[in-house]
Amino acid sequence: MKVPEKWFPLRVLVCQHCWLVQTEDFARVQDLFDTDYAYFSGFSGSWLAHSERYVTDMVARFELNVDSHVVEVAANDGYLLQYVQARNIPCTGVEPTASTAAAARAKNIRIVEDFFSVQLARKLAQEGRDADLTIANNVLAHVPNINDFVAGFTVLLKPLGVATFEFPHLLKLIEENQFDTIYHEHFSYLSLTAVNRIFALNGLTLFDVEEHPTHGGSLRVFAQRSDTGQRPRNRRVDDLLDREAHAGMTTAHYYAGFQAKADNLKNDFLTFLLDAKRQGKRIAAYGAAAKGNTLMNYAGIRSDLITFVVDRNPAKQGKYMPGSRIPITGEPWLKNSAPDYVVILPWNLKAEVMQQLSYIRDWGGRFVTAVPNLEVTP
Numbered sequence: 001m002k003v004p005e006k007w008f009p010l011r012v013l014v015c016q017h018c019w020l021v022q023t024e025d026f027a028r029v030q031d032l033f034d035t036d037y038a039y040f041s042g043f044s045g046s047w048l049a050h051s052e053r054y055v056t057d058m059v060a061r062f063e064l065n066v067d068s069h070v071v072e073v074a075a076n077d078g079y080l081l082q083y084v085q086a087r088n089i090p091c092t093g094v095e096p097t098a099s100t101a102a103a104a105r106a107k108n109i110r111i112v113e114d115f116f117s118v119q120l121a122r123k124l125a126q127e128g129r130d131a132d133l134t135i136a137n138n139v140l141a142h143v144p145n146i147n148d149f150v151a152g153f154t155v156l157l158k159p160l161g162v163a164t165f166e167f168p169h170l171l172k173l174i175e176e177n178q179f180d181t182i183y184h185e186h187f188s189y190l191s192l193t194a195v196n197r198i199f200a201l202n203g204l205t206l207f208d209v210e211e212h213p214t215h216g217g218s219l220r221v222f223a224q225r226s227d228t229g230q231r232p233r234n235r236r237v238d239d240l241l242d243r244e245a246h247a248g249m250t251t252a253h254y255y256a257g258f259q260a261k262a263d264n265l266k267n268d269f270l271t272f273l274l275d276a277k278r279q280g281k282r283i284a285a286y287g288a289a290a291k292g293n294t295l296m297n298y299a300g301i302r303s304d305l306i307t308f309v310v311d312r313n314p315a316k317q318g319k320y321m322p323g324s325r326i327p328i329t330g331e332p333w334l335k336n337s338a339p340d341y342v343v344i345l346p347w348n349l350k351a352e353v354m355q356q357l358s359y360i361r362d363w364g365g366r367f368v369t370a371v372p373n374l375e376v377t378p
Contacts, residue, residue: 021189046352055083071131073116074139078104121152137166141186154203159228172217176372179262180291208234216348266299269370273305285309285343288316288328292345297323310334338363
């Protein structure tokens, strides 16, 4: 059955009390993360490598073994827990989307197919599945009720358990004009300042933080139960809180010029595409990513400027980019059409994509990224 395409406004607001940045509430979480959810983490080689390093580091740091229990919230297709399982450490994944949950189960990973909450955490704990380590990578921004979500980890952790969270750092988003990472799946845009406050209100205490290059610049934060945790607070936490304050993240002025920077980036990208078309150049894109949808819909780009988008994920092929309605194809289309330019929409994976598609140079093809600024790479 065909149904009309849905369009939603995209507005971002900042609270001048707690400095949490959030999208205005237009899209329901059940509509965003449904049974046809098509984002599978396991298709990115660099992300798999990052996840395997994480498991190696956490096993060593927190002395995890066959008597431990690891729970990952937003386990997706088992991209990370497969490395936990390979070390014979008992683990459970929580994943609400049926498509990715099925892929994780195909790896023999135990999956609870549900949205994480205090209620679910209580159920797992009552079943004896409380955790020595909980993992929540790139999901904290995706939850509409962030307080209930965070409080669930306090319930699920063992008294000396550790919770780690990874999320794109709002400081990087603002300073590097990463406006395309703003989309409806992301309800929140997170600074350490805001996260520290949210955790404290919900029974968790930060004790360490790391900065990572993933997703254009991310934080990995370490937390423990406020009532029972015993790990001392690393100086890195206070240093980063001070850096955010010094940058002005606790002032409205800090956010005031962001719209103008996004407009300038959009105009530069459109000018490039229009000039290339006038010169008779053929342009394709790679990566049917959410950030690419933000960029193309904001700029009003359609298939007259970018003919098709290539994606390795078969679940996306044969469909269309939302809004722009540009067809999504497999990689053979790229080889057969030999475009002059390939726009890398998931610019955070630029190095990986350029290596994967290095053969476009055989016909003189060049790579283009629009964020954080327009760049054409031979």
